[in-house]
Amino acid sequence: MPSPKPVRAGSARSSGVSGVGGGSSSSSSSSGRYEFMSLTRTPPLSPSPSPHLLQRQGSDPTTARLRVSESPSRRRRGSASSNASTSSTGGAQQLPEEDCMHLNPSIISVALSSLLAVDLWLSKRLGVCAYEEASWGSARPLMKLVEVSGHGIPWLIGAAYCLYKSDSAAGQEVMLNLLMALVLDLVLVGIVKAVVRRRRPAHNRMDMFATFSVDRYSFPSGHATRAAMCARFLLAHLVLAAPLRVLVMLWAVIVGLSRVLLGRHNVTDVAFGLLMGYCQYNLVEALWLSPAMLQNMVGLE
Ligand SMILES: CC(C)=CCC/C(C)=C/CC/C(C)=C/COP(=O)(O)O
Numbered sequence: 001m002p003s004p005k006p007v008r009a010g011s012a013r014s015s016g017v018s019g020v021g022g023g024s025s026s027s028s029s030s031s032g033r034y035e036f037m038s039l040t041r042t043p044p045l046s047p048s049p050s051p052h053l054l055q056r057q058g059s060d061p062t063t064a065r066l067r068v069s070e071s072p073s074r075r076r077r078g079s080a081s082s083n084a085s086t087s088s089t090g091g092a093q094q095l096p097e098e099d100c101m102h103l104n105p106s107i108i109s110v111a112l113s114s115l116l117a118v119d120l121w122l123s124k125r126l127g128v129c130a131y132e133e134a135s136w137g138s139a140r141p142l143m144k145l146v147e148v149s150g151h152g153i154p155w156l157i158g159a160a161y162c163l164y165k166s167d168s169a170a171g172q173e174v175m176l177n178l179l180m181a182l183v184l185d186l187v188l189v190g191i192v193k194a195v196v197r198r199r200r201p202a203h204n205r206m207d208m209f210a211t212f213s214v215d216r217y218s219f220p221s222g223h224a225t226r227a228a229m230c231a232r233f234l235l236a237h238l239v240l241a242a243p244l245r246v247l248v249m250l251w252a253v254i255v256g257l258s259r260v261l262l263g264r265h266n267v268t269d270v271a272f273g274l275l276m277g278y279c280q281y282n283l284v285e286a287l288w289l290s291p292a293m294l295q296n297m298v299g300l301e
Contacts, residue, residue: 115268123201123266130203130263143258150223150255153210155230156182173291174237181233181284182226186212188280189225189273193217204263221265224273225280227255232281 128136129143148154159182163175190212198219200206208215215222231252235245256274259265265273 119266119268120201123260123263124203126260126267127201127203127263129258129261130201131205134263136261140262143262146254146258147208147223147262147264149251150227150258151210152182152186152222152226155226169291173289177284177289178230178233178237180287180289181229181280184284184287185226185229185277185280186222188276189220189222190214192220192276193222198266198269201263201266204265208264218265219269219272220276221256221259221269221273223259224256224265224270225277227252228274228277229280229284230277232278233284236281 128134129140131137132140134140156179159175159178163172163179166172166175193214194217196219197217200216200218204218206216231248234240234248240248252274256270259270259273260267
């Protein structure tokens with residue numbers, strides 16, 4: 001008569017053996033003899049999975065991490081595995097592996113969640129012109145004026161008008177490229193908005209004029225990209241006195257800030273928008289339409 005073998009945790013064999021030797025098998029108890037169980041046979045499932053195990057699988061990773069870091073489960077593991085070997089099968093033996101999966105602390109995801117939480121909180125606090133009754137609601141008309149100054153339509157009309165009125169080849173070249181930059185900006189912002197699909201803040205009133213369907217999304221701020229790109233464009237191609245240069249930069253910052261104050265955007269939408277607009281200018285430079293191309297396209301001189 002084979003004697004019951006000691007159970008070794010983590011071994012596939014152990015579940016089969018424990019099911020026979022240590023599992024108070026009916027055949028052993030009824031006949032008083034131990035029987036061999038086929039080692040290739042799947043060990044019988046525990047009739048009711050341990051609630052502890054179910055909870056672990058359904059719980060969120062943070063909870064699991066906390067639980068592991070608290071250590072009681074680790075401290076218990078020794079006794080748990082020995083208990084499991086007598087009362088349950090392989091499930092309990094997989095606990096350490098599960099813990100490893102939950103214990104995969106992604107610093108980036110934690111940092112991102114924290115940043116988003118701060119972003120939402122700060123944006124809500126800064127949305128002081130989001131509606132007339134808000135704390136700075138009286139400044140809302142002024143903020144909406146700033147909004148118009150960064151809107152796509154006045155910029156497109158303005159650039160087209162300057163192109164039409166310009167009587168120098170250099171001026172026409174600059175204005176045509178500004179038009180191209182504005183269209184490029186609309187396309188790129190539209191693509192990013194459609195991909196990211198971040199909703200606008202809950203406190204925003206959707207009362208903007210002339211919007212595309214993607215403009216129900218807030219990331220990135222189209223006004224911020226346009227302001228940053230146009231500011232760089234103007235500073236690079238217009239000969240401006242120092243105070244005017246400062247004014248242009250200030251305007252871009254105020255347009256960005258006004259998006260948050262109006263409750264249109266979260267802070268990160270604007271920050272990313274300003275950065276994206278700044279980088280977009282590099283693309284405009286790379287795609288710059290030369291006078292020769294301009295002659296072919298517009299048919300001037
Ligand atoms: C000629 C033509 C099709 C012009 C379209 C210009 C237009 C509708 C631009 C949209 C501007 C806008 C409301 C952007 C949204 O800005 P956010 O800062 O709220 O993202």
